[in-house]
Amino acid sequence: MVTQVTSKDWRPIVKAFEQAIGKNGVIQKREELLVYECDGLTSYRQRPAVVVLPRTTEQVAAAVKICNQYNIPFIARGAGTGLSGGALPTENCVLIVTALMRQILDIDLENQRVVVQPGVINNWVTQAVSGSGFYYAPDPSSQIVCSIGGNVAENSGGVHCLKYGVTTNHVLGLKVVLPDGSIMTRAAKFLKCQGMT
Ligand SMILES: Cc1cc2nc3c(=O)[nH]c(=O)nc-3n(C[C@H](O)[C@H](O)[C@H](O)COP(=O)(O)OP(=O)(O)OC[C@H]3O[C@@H](n4cnc5c(N)ncnc54)[C@H](O)[C@@H]3O)c2cc1C
Structure with a gap:
């Protein structure tokens, strides 16, 4: 079932991400999100609502399922050096960052x-x-x-x-x-x- 998100109710979503990925794999403080607001195409910027840092494919899949459940757009990001804005967040999106998948x-x-x-x-x-x-x-x-x-x-x-x-x-x-x-x-x-x- 899809649950609609308003600007107020990110807490259950963040909790679900923390359960799936661990607390240290979820970023939601405004100042910590700043670094993710653009890739190498710095003319365009948009802060994501939440950043998740999975360590395994299964954790990526769990994060995507949570996004689906709450009808939230998600975008993948590697190192963020892209020059075409591919990792540029959209408003109220979740950024799934692979920086900890380094094995x-x-x-x-x-x-x-x-x-x-x-x-x-x-x-x-x-x-x-x-x-x-x-x-x-x-x-x-x-x-x-x-x-x-x-x-x-x-x-x-x-x-x-x-x-x-x-x-x-x-x-x-x-x-x-x-x-x-x-x-x-x-x-x-x-x-x-x-x-x-
Ligand atoms: C100084 C500099 C020099 C460069 N030189 C070159 C060059 O010589 N040749 C060249 O081709 N490019 C070059 N680039 C561009 C860039 O480095 C490449 O496009 C690189 O492949 C991007 O990798 P990234 O990990 O930074 O990806 P990101 O910028 O994080 O993402 C790029 C795209 O890939 C998607 N993505 C990332 N990881 C995943 C994933 N695991 N699953 C699905 N989608 C994913 C993102 O959503 C986004 O659309 C250069 C960039 C810079 C800043």
Whole structure:
């Protein structure tokens, strides 16, 4: 059942987020929300009502389900370096930020595959495999700060992409939280790494 939200009744919603994600994964103080009011496109700003910082896919799904239950718009944000306003909040929205989803889950050098959470920073993938002679080719110039989730959404790339292709050419699978909060997996092994030549 969808519950309509007015400007006054965020408390039960925040409580539901805290139960699903933990108190330290929910931000609602006005001054702490300031940093989330825009991405790299700083001409446009809108403070979100609440920011949630899940650590797992299941917590993302729980947050999306709560948004659905209360009919609240939600927007994903990685590192917030996007230049097209994709992570720009709308009024009274919930921002789902992947900054705490920073685990490299699996490295399979034999098959040149890496599985990461979406908040992993682009350059960390190369750092994780470079000792074995590999690197992750898509290299936006923001690669020391931008996240893989943001790279996938924006299909980001840099100079290596002239030879090896952009992000879509390196993503072999995704675990996706759908707008109703269900989880869909389309995967073999997720990111492809190149051998160094
Ligand atoms: C100095 C600078 C240099 C840059 N250079 C380049 C460059 O060379 N090449 C290039 O392509 N881009 C470049 N960019 C743009 C930007 O860094 C990229 O678009 C990057 O991929 C954004 O990643 P992010 O983690 O910051 O994403 P965010 O800005 O947080 O989000 C970008 C979009 O992705 C969505 N998103 C984020 N995470 C998820 C997720 N887990 N699931 C679903 N949707 C998600 C957001 O809703 C938003 O629409 C540059 C930006 C800066 C500031």
